[in-house]
Amino acid sequence: MTYRLLFALLAISLTACSSTLKRTPSTNTAATLNSEQALRIQYLGVGGHIISVGERHVIAAPSFTNPHFLLSGPFMPLSSDHDKVDRYMPKVPNAEMLLVGHAHYDHLLDVPRVATQQAPNVRIYGSQTTVNTLSAALDPDRLVAMNTIMASGSTPGQWLYNQQRDVRIMAIESGHAPHIAGIKFMSGTVPKPLSDLPWHSFGWKEGQTLAFLIDFLDASGNIQHRVYYQDAASQAPLGLLPQLADNKRVDVAILCPASFSQVEDYPEAIVRDTGARHFILGHWEDFFANDLEGEQRFVRLTDEDEFIQRLEQSMPDDSRWVLPALFTTYTFEPTS
Template sequence: MKKLLQTLGLAVLVSGCATNVDHLPLVPAQPVTPEIPDDNISVQYLGVGGFLMRYQDAAVLTGPSFTNPDFLGMPPAPFQTIEPDKERIDRLMPAAADASVMLVGHAHYDHLLDVPHVLNNQAPNARVYGSVTMQHTIASEVDLDRIVAVNGRAAVGNTAGDWLYDDQRRVRVMAIRSEHSPHFMGIKFLQGTYQQELQALPKNAFDWIEGQTFAWLIDFLDAEGRPVYRVHYQDAACNADKGIPPELNDGKRVDLSLQTVGAYQEVDDYPEGLVSEIQPRVSILGHWEDFFGNNPEGPHRGVRLADIDAYIERLEGALPEDGEWLIPEPLATMLLPVTDIQSD
C-alpha cells in the first residue's frame, strides 16, 4: 500500500509537461574530449548528479546516471523492474580508469543505479564514498574494499569531518551531513535506511531508498599536498542551513559549486543561501533535465515542476562579483582555469 501511495504521489509530480529548455544557453556536448592544459580543470557532465572532473593526473567522479528508466513517460511503478541499461552506459560513459574517487550523495536509483556497472567497467580503480545505506545497497555488485561509508566521519554543522585521501594523495574529500529536499508539496518519497547488506541490487525504484544524504567538499592537491582547486558538490537541493562546509580557516576559497535544480522550490533559500555562503567562482547547474525516460543524447527537456529561469534569476542575485554560472548538456565538457596554483 505504501508503494502504491508513493506511485500516486509521483504520478501527480510528473503530471505536468517537462520544462522547455530551448532558450537556455546550454553548453553543448562535444564528440571529442578536449585536451586539458595543466592550469585547467575539466568538468564533464554525466547527467542528473554525475560529473567527471580531471586536474593534471587526478580524476574524481560523482554518481553518473544514464539509464533513466520510466513507465510510459511516468516514474517507474512499484511492480516495474528496473535495471541498469548497460549498453547505454557503455556507449556514453567516458573511460575513467584514472579516477580514484567516486562520490554519491544519496542512494536513490537516479544517483546509484548505474554506479556498480561504472565502477566495475569504466572506473575500475575508484573507491566509492557515501552512506551506509549506499554501501548496503550495492554490496552484492562491488567489492567491499572499494566502498567507504562515511556516516561517522562527516562534517556536522561547523564541526569539520575527516579529510579522506586517495592513494596518490592528489585528491581529498570531506563529507558534509546534508538533507534531501521534498519532492512535491512538502512530501519526500523513497526515504529510509538499510541496516544490512542486500543480497542483490533492488529490483524496483522504491527499494532504492535515500539513506543519509551528504554534500561533499573536494580538494585537488598539488605535489606538496596543498589544495589548488576546491569543489563543493550537492546531488540534492536542501535548506540553506544544511550541507554548508564548516569553517576550515585554511585560506582556500570554493572555486566551483556543483548544484541541483530538481525540487529546489521545495526548500528555503536555495540556491542563493548556499552561494551567498560559499561565494564560488563558478556555479554549474546539474540535475536540471527531466530524467523519466530521458535520452542523455537529446532532445533535452527540463525537470518537471521546476522553474529553471527562476532558479537562474535567484542564483544570479547571489553570485560574487567574479562569479559566473554554466548549465551543460549531458556529456558537455567545460574547461575552467585553476587560479591558485602554488609556485615555489
Template sequence: MFAVLRLALLGGALLLTGCAQNPADLPLTREQAVAPPALQYLGVGGYLLRWQGEAIVMAPSFSNPATLGQPPLMVEADTAKIDELMPEAADVSMLLVGHAHYDHLLDVPHVLNKHTPKAKVYGSKTTGHILAAAVKRERIVDVESHMAVGTSAGQWFYSPEKRVRIMAIKSEHAPHFMGIKLLTGELNEDLTSLPKSVWGWPEGQTLAFLIDLLDEQGEVRYRIHYQDAASTAPLGLPPFLAGDVKPVDVAILCVGAWDQVPAYPQVLLKRLQPRLAVLGHWEDFFGNDPRQPQGLRLQDIQAMVRITRENLPEGGELKLPVPFAQLALPAPQ
C-alpha cells in the same frame, strides 16, 4: 508503511505526468573541447573531473528508466546504454555518491566493475549496503560515519596519489513535490541482490562534498562544493576548517526540487561565494536521451538561473551545461 509509501509514490508519478520542458530558452553551455582542468557534466547528478594524473567521478547515471515516459516503478541498469555513454574512466580513483536513490546509484555497480576498476566509492551507509550486492566490500567507503556536521569538520579522504581529497558534509534531500519526500529511509544490512523496484533504493543519509584539488606540495589549488540534492541550510553548508581560509572556487548545485526548500540556493551561495556556479540535475530523466536533453517537468529552471545569478559575487559565472559538455575551471588563485 509500504502501502503508504507506494501510494505516495504513485501520487507523485501522477503529479509528474506531462511533457518535459523544451530547453530552447535556457542559457545552455555546450562546449565539448576545453583545456584542462575541466569539469565534464555527465547528466542528472553526474560529473567527471581530471586533475594532475588522477580522476574522480560523481554519481554517473545513464539508464534513466521510465514507464511510458513517466516515473518508473521497476528499475534495472541498462548496461548497453552505460557502455555507450560512459566516457573513458579507467584512471578514476574516487567515485562519490550523495544519496542512494536509483537515479544516482542504479548505474554505479556497473560503472565500478567495468569502467572504473581502480576506484573506490564514497557514500552513506545505505549506499554501501546496496552496493555490497554487486561490488567488493573493500571498494566501498562509509563516509557518513566521518562526515562534517554543522560547524564541526569531518575527515578528509585522499586519492591514491594524494592529488584529490574529499570531505562529506551532512546534508538533506529536498521534498519532491508539495512538501512530500519520496523513497525515504535507510538500510542497516548488506543486500544480496540489487533491488528491482524503486522502493529498494531509499535515500539514506544525504551528503554534500567538499572536493579539494591539490598540487605537488599538498596545497589546495581548487576547492569544489558538490551537491546532488537541494538542502535546507545549515544542512549542506561547509564546516569551519581551523586555519584553512581557502575559498570555494566552484559550487555544483541541484536544480531538481530546488523550490521545495527555503532560500535555496541563496543561503548556500552567500556562504560559498563561488567564482563559478554549475547547475546540474536540470534535465528530465524519465526515459530521456541525454544527447537531446529536455528540461525537468514542473520545475521553474529559469527562476533558478535568475536567483543563482543574483546571489553570485561580482565577476562570478553561471553555467547550465548539457550532458557531456566540458566546463573550464576558473584560473587558480
C-alpha cells in the same frame, strides 16, 4: 532566455563543442589553458560529473538508464541498462574515487556497472545506506561509508585522500528536498548489507544525503582547486560548509535545481555560503526516458527562470554560472 545570453558571456572556457552528441571526454582545445593545472568538469547528466585535473579524476555518480516515469514507480521492475551505460560512460581507468550524494536509483542504479567496466579502480564514497545497497554487487573493500566522518554544522569532517595524496574529499551532512508538495519518495535507510540489488525504484532508499568538498592539491599540499558538489537541493543549514582553517574559496560549486522550490532559501543559502567563483547547475534536465543525444528539457515542475534569477541575485559579483549540455566539458584556470 537569460541563460543563453549568459552562455556567450561566460569567462570560463568551453573546451568542448556544445553538441549533445558528445559521448566521450572532450579534449582540451583551448591553447591558452595550462591543461595540466586546469580544472575540467564534464557533465554526464543527472548527478554525474567527471571532475579532473591532469590525469587525476573524481567521478560523481552518473545515471544513464533513466527509465520512463511510469517505470520509476514502486513495484515496477527496474535494472541498470548495461548497454546504455557502456555506450555513454567515458572510460576513466585511473579514477580512484566515485562520490555518491544519496542512494536513490537515479544516482546509484548504474554505479555497479560503471565501477566494474569504465572505472574499475574506484572506491565508492557515500552513506552507510549506499554501502549496504551496493554490497550486493561490489566488493565491500571498495565501499566507504562516510556517516561517522562527515562534516556536521561548523565541525569539519575527515579528509580522505587518494593514493598519491594529491586529491582529497570531505563529506558534508546535507539533505534532500521533498519531490513534490512536501512529499519525499524513497526515503529511509538500508540498515544491513543487501544480498541482491533492489528490483524496483522504491528499494533504492535515500539514506544520509551528503554533499562533498573535493580538493586537488599540488606537490606541496597547497590547494589548487576546490570543488563543492551536491546532488540534491538541501534545506540550510544542511549542506553548508564547515569551518575550515584554510579559508580557501570554493572555485566551482555544483548545485541541484531539481526540487529546489521544495526547500527554503535554495539556492541562496548555498550560493552565499560557498561564494564560489563558478556555479554549475547539475541535475537540471528532465531525465525520465530522455534521449541522451537529443534536446534536453528542464526538469518537470521546476521553474528554471526563477532558479536562475535567484542564483544571480545571490552570487558574488565576480561569479559566473553555467547550465551545461550533456557530455560537455568546462575548463577552469587555476586561480593561484
